[in-house]
Amino acid sequence: MENHEESHVTSYALNAKVLLVLLSLTVLTILVIKLHLGAFTVAMALFIASIKTTIVLTYFMHLKFEKPILRVMVGGIFALFAIIIVITFIDYYFR
Numbered sequence: 001m002e003n004h005e006e007s008h009v010t011s012y013a014l015n016a017k018v019l020l021v022l023l024s025l026t027v028l029t030i031l032v033i034k035l036h037l038g039a040f041t042v043a044m045a046l047f048i049a050s051i052k053t054t055i056v057l058t059y060f061m062h063l064k065f066e067k068p069i070l071r072v073m074v075g076g077i078f079a080l081f082a083i084i085i086v087i088t089f090i091d092y093y094f095r
Contacts, residue, residue: 008065018059025052039093046085050078 025048032044057063063071 008062010059014059018055022052022055025055043089050082054078 029045029048032048033041035041037044057074063074
């Protein structure tokens with residue numbers, strides 16, 4: 001059988017840009033926590049963490065170069081995670 005896997009090499013410049021974006025989002029997370037937004041503090045921190053996770057999956061785990069079905073499956077997992085978080089917040093709010 002033939003192996004048709006391709007190697008995707010990203011440049012150091014792109015990795016440096018992604019690193020800077022991740023570091024700036026980390027600083028933004030710290031600033032959001034220090035702002036004390038009340039009930040929205042955790043929600044904003046989780047939203048920023050989701051963005052950071054998407055960036056890591058896309059660039060460092062090379063999801064950008066995978067087949068569309070795998071991207072849809074990962075997107076479904078994120079949707080399920082979002083639903084679970086929303087249900088948890090609703091349950092916590094009405095206790």
